Amino acid sequence: MAPRRNQQEGLDGAAIERHDATTTRCCTPGDCLRGGALIAIDDLRDAVKVTCNNEHCSAGPFMHRECFEAWEQTVLTYLKSCGRARSWSERQRHQNLWTKKGYDLAFKACGCRCGRGHLKKDLDWTPPPWPAGLRGADDEAAKKKKRRHKQNSRPALAVSAHHLPPNPAVAATNAASDLTRGRAGSLSSSNGSSSPPASASSISPVHSGSVAAVLANKKKSKFDFFSDRSNVNGNGIFSRRQDFSSFNALPRHKLNSYHIKMEDEGNHGNDDTRCFILSTLAANHMCRVSCILCTAPMPVFDRYPLIDGTFFLSPLQHSKACIETKLEGRTQFLTAVCMGCLEGWAPGTRLLCRFCHTPWDGSSLVLGTMYSYDIFAAMPCCTERLKCSSCQTALLMQHQRLNFFSDYSHRVACPRCSVQDFHFVKPLSFCYSREWP
Numbered sequence: 001m002a003p004r005r006n007q008q009e010g011l012d013g014a015a016i017e018r019h020d021a022t023t024t025r026c027c028t029p030g031d032c033l034r035g036g037a038l039i040a041i042d043d044l045r046d047a048v049k050v051t052c053n054n055e056h057c058s059a060g061p062f063m064h065r066e067c068f069e070a071w072e073q074t075v076l077t078y079l080k081s082c083g084r085a086r087s088w089s090e091r092q093r094h095q096n097l098w099t100k101k102g103y104d105l106a107f108k109a110c111g112c113r114c115g116r117g118h119l120k121k122d123l124d125w126t127p128p129p130w131p132a133g134l135r136g137a138d139d140e141a142a143k144k145k146k147r148r149h150k151q152n153s154r155p156a157l158a159v160s161a162h163h164l165p166p167n168p169a170v171a172a173t174n175a176a177s178d179l180t181r182g183r184a185g186s187l188s189s190s191n192g193s194s195s196p197p198a199s200a201s202s203i204s205p206v207h208s209g210s211v212a213a214v215l216a217n218k219k220k221s222k223f224d225f226f227s228d229r230s231n232v233n234g235n236g237i238f239s240r241r242q243d244f245s246s247f248n249a250l251p252r253h254k255l256n257s258y259h260i261k262m263e264d265e266g267n268h269g270n271d272d273t274r275c276f277i278l279s280t281l282a283a284n285h286m287c288r289v290s291c292i293l294c295t296a297p298m299p300v301f302d303r304y305p306l307i308d309g310t311f312f313l314s315p316l317q318h319s320k321a322c323i324e325t326k327l328e329g330r331t332q333f334l335t336a337v338c339m340g341c342l343e344g345w346a347p348g349t350r351l352l353c354r355f356c357h358t359p360w361d362g363s364s365l366v367l368g369t370m371y372s373y374d375i376f377a378a379m380p381c382c383t384e385r386l387k388c389s390s391c392q393t394a395l396l397m398q399h400q401r402l403n404f405f406s407d408y409s410h411r412v413a414c415p416r417c418s419v420q421d422f423h424f425v426k427p428l429s430f431c432y433s434r435e436w437p
Contacts, residue, residue: 027060028067029113030074039064049125054117061122068121072097078109087366089263098123237287238278238302246308246339247367261304261369273370274304277311280325280334290321291338292428293351298338305368309338314374315409315422327372337375339367351432356382360432371405376432377425378405385431388414389423 023038027050039047039062048068049061063071079085079093082105088096096102098121103110110118247260257263264271281287281300288297291309298307313332317324322333342362344350351360358381365375380386386396393416402408408424 024060024062026062026064026067027113027119028063028071029111029119030067030071032064033066033070034064037064045128047127049122049127050119051122052112052114052117052119054112054114057112057114057117059113072121075106075109079106082106089257089265091263092257097121236302237282237285238300239287240303241301247305249339249345250343258366260367261306263304274306276327277306277334277370278302280323284323286323289323289336291341292319292321292335293337293341295321296338296340298336306370307336307338307368309336309342310362310365310367310375311336311370312375313370313372313409314377314425315411316374316425316427318428334370337362342367350435351428352435353381353385354431354433355384358382359435373406373409374425376428377408377422380408380424385426386424388417388419389421389426390414390419391417393417395423 022041024041025036026032026034026039044062046065047062048065050063050068051061052059076090076093076097079097079102085093085096085102085105093102097106103120107118107120110120112119247255250259254260264274278300281289286300288299289307289311290297298309300307312335313325313327314322314335315330315332317333318335322335325332325334342365344359344361344363352358353360360376360379360381362375365371377385383394383398386398387394391414393414395412395414396402409422411420411422412424413420414423
């Protein structure tokens with residue numbers, strides 16, 4: 001005898017079916033990829049549990065795994081356009097999606113079929129394990145395909161034109177290097193990234209006498225944030241980081257990929273921001289840059305984090321250390337600020353507004369990447385910073401703010417004198433004085 005079905009009408013007028021206690025419908029908000037096949041309550045090995053914040057939700061708590069993965073991709077696509085998540089890497093977005101950090105941004109894309117709540121993956125629920133030898137053939141094939149894809153995604157080493165006989169010592173060294181390379185490939189965010197960014201410690205040596213020695217050195221503590229970064233020499237004029245000890249001065253809560261740019265955002269290291277910075281510096285034969293505030297030299301590295309500070313682009317050349325470049329047909333100046341000046345550690349490195357005496361604070365900026373706007377202009381503290389550079393008319397009231405940080409670095413016209421200029425980007429000497437003890 002067929003199970004009895006009760007129907008309850010949702011907000012959209014559609015009938016939401018509920019079945020007996022042995023089966024339930026897939027609650028995916030989209031189309032079920034299994035044609036509406038029921039999920040057996042006593043066999044949830046291939047299901048994913050979600051929760052709805054509507055206490056009277058009648059759509060059910062389970063989805064087919066493939067339905068959940070397809071729906072999750074739509075939520076990740078939405079998250080990619082939300083606030084600070086725009087600077088996250090794909091891996092960061094996937095990791096943060098169902099945590100408070102990501103879900104608070106993406107919940108609007110998680111509407112439930114009941115029409116009254118929002119869905120969220122139940123991270124506390126674990127599906128029952130598959131008995132040995134009984135896992136579906138399709139799942140095993142998918143697992144093997146995933147392993148092959150992971151192996152193929154590793155960047156290939158350049159092969160020399162001279163064919164040399166195999167060397168056992170070299171083979172052992174290469175094997176050790178592969179074991180110490182925790183992550184391959186990565187990327188930056190075009191908005192300053194990324195990457196606000198994937199996500200410190202000592203690095204295991206690559207040139208080790210044996211694989212066993214490398215494995216012994218690979219053990220790391222719970223807070224060893226940088227221990228999976230490769231320690232090999234870089235190519236070209238830019239060196240590879242040998243350690244990340246310079247970041248140990250940061251508070252522990254900043255040792256993460258949100259405050260320090262760690263990974264590329266392009267495939268196989270093809271990151272637009274990183275490529276732009278390195279190609280600009282290489283064209284000027286520069287492997288070091290100077291902080292515009294304290295003039296301290298900073299080496300530039302070939303991978304994120306690129307410097308112990310951050311880069312930004314400005315339409316104004318704040319000092320001779322700024323590098324002129326062209327971006328989208330506009331003249332910009334690539335500028336660097338060191339980590340000490342951003343955090344305001346050393347005496348004389350903290351800036352005070354000359355007009356309202358408010359200290360400038362750059363500690364919230366992501367380290368090791370680049371912002372596409374002037375970071376000093378993006379943080380106006382008083383009306384003096386919002387005046388026309390020609391007639392000194394206030395373009396905005398003190399309580400008014402532009403929509404985006406980058407808007408302060410655009411050319412605008414003064415409504416009084418009609419002069420078009422970068423009115424909000426002012427010389428640092430005009431805006432700030434140094435705070436001395």
